[in-house]
Amino acid sequence: MKNKSIAEIKQLLDQGSLTNSDISIIQHDPRKGVQQLWKSYQKKIEKKQALELRFTEMSQFEEKSYSSGANHIAGIDEAGRGPLAGPVVAAAVILPRNFKLLGLDDSKQLNEIKRNEFFSIIKNEAVSYGIAIISNQTIDEVNIYEATKIAMLDALSQLEPSPDHVLIDAVPLENVSCTSESIVKGDQKSITIAAASILAKVTRDTIMKKIHKDFPYYDFNSNMGYGTRNHIEALHKYGITPFHRKSFAPIRSEIIR
Structure with a gap:
């Protein structure tokens, strides 16, 4: 390690294949470039730890449902209740129990590039998902709140297998064939609702474009x-x-x- 170049040390840090002895040598390496690499590495590790913690915190509703006997947990969210134009879009998704996507959060907290990246990952890895689009004409006929519920129920009906439990962002739904709970700011508290929020928002943004x-x-x-x-x-x-x-x-x- 002592004889390695800065480029070689960077490669080792990027790979994360360091022993305690390697870390000690790097920490005491007097070269400025090595110390800059070490600081960047520490920040990267701290960021990953924070994302791991955030993901664990946002998995609590799912873990509670699994502990209660549920096998398929659906998350539901919508995009487009507030705009003056365009449809309201709802999405429902069932994620596999071992699903892990660090950085997953409320779609509004992510930039467009990250939302689009996560959109593809969620669609590819989901057990099942459904997306429903309700037009502005229907919104005018029934009001935005009712249109949102129609969209959510439509998206939910597309899931196969049917869920054992449903987590919904803020809106309580009637006529759901399994247990459900409405969670205020659920897209910030549940990975499954957050995943649904991304499916809904990216779909709606594409329509508006x-x-x-x-x-x-x-x-x-x-x-x-x-x-x-x-x-x-x-x-x-x-x-x-x-x-x-x-x-x-x-x-x-x-x-x-």
């Missing part, structure tokens, strides 16, 4: 239908699109005006 191509003035590719200043200004200038929710207050005022 497609709509943007036909209606570029509203910036749907960046605001995803939320009422940003540019979006509101475009409403005043160009009026509503077929994808706007006419039952939402700012849109109603534009129609009446």
